[in-house]
Amino acid sequence: MILDDFFDTMLPAIEEEMQGCVALANGPGLEELHHMMAYHLGWEGEGAGPQASGKRVRPMLVLLSCEAAGGDWRQALPAAAAVELIHNFSLIHDDIQDDSELRRGRTTVWKKWNVAQAINAGDSMFALAHVSLQRLDKYVKPEVALKAARVLPQTSLELTQGQYLDLDYETRENLTVDDYWPMVNGKTAALLAACTQLGALVAGADENIRDLYCSFGKQLGLAFQAYDDLLGIWGDAALTGKSAASDLISGKKSLPVLYAIAKEGDFSKRWEQGPIQQDEVEAIANQLEEEGARQYTQDAADRLTGGALEDLESAKPQGDAAEGLKQLAQRLVKREV
Secondary structure (H helix, E strand, C coil): HHHHHHHHHHHHEEEEEEEHHHHHCCCCCCHHHHHHHHCCCCCCCCCHHHHCCCCHHHHHHHHHHHHHCCHHHHHHHHHHHHHHHHHHHHHHHHHHHCCCCECCCCCCCCHHHHHHHHHHHHHHHHHHHHHHHHHHCCCCCHHHHHHHHHHHHHHHHHHHHHHHHHHHHHHCCCCEEEEEEEHHHHHHHHHHHHHHHHHHHHHCCHHHHHHHHHHHHHHHHHHHHHHHHHHHHHHHHHHHCCCCCCHHCCCCHHHHHHHHHHHHHHHHHHHHCCCCCCHHHHHHHHEEEEHCHHHHHHHHHHHHHHHHHHHHHHHCHHHHHHHHHHHHHHHHHCCCC
């Protein structure tokens, strides 16, 4: 598969770029701070390795978009490292806010050290992302580097806004499907849109083409989150690595749940009665499916995926990277159910 060949070529370069950037945070007395970031990124500590590092989807989107838009992916490496550092900064903070003790099968940074120092590690990663992006001026014209520098702060704001809404929604009643999309746009879609936009920007694409790449990434991110919500209820845990009971038990206001609440049927009545118990999960999932929530969520994910691929096609991507981008999009939204 073309995409696998790109991963084999690009991933080592991404890791080298990120390691060089994170090394800038090291120094006398700062070794532990550096180790905390290296641990979270999967480079050091018990269980280090590819499984602990994550899939690096976001930097791959940057590089593939750059290549497909007619650029040299190597010139986009600073941007690729920047978006992955922003992503991981958000994960460190999310783990604190969600009281999560595990991330990619390992103890989270805040649990391994403490909350205060985990915040410092996350903040350092946020700062390093901007330092990384500044290195673009080695490869592109100053005006291009300036435009890229404007993308990351706006995206970071949207990311934080999405996380705020996600936490706020936990205690809010009367949420609707219309409330769902702004939240997931911030939490997931904004950063994927930044990835594809930055790749096209570094490639020197004109504004119209950049907008198409941006829309491709945004719709892909929305589709990814909708499909993730589907997996959170009906996915096979042995294949996805995610419990199909956790979303219902935790009371997550996911897309299928919000859709079914609006139907005001049996599920909505049960939801109003309080937390769902483990022994109810299978019956509740079946009830949701009977009320059309699974099909609605699948249709939304398919519609958004189709829109994303249409935008990519309109951008007239070039070479093998065009096929690599399509394959990556399909891989993101066609995970095992």
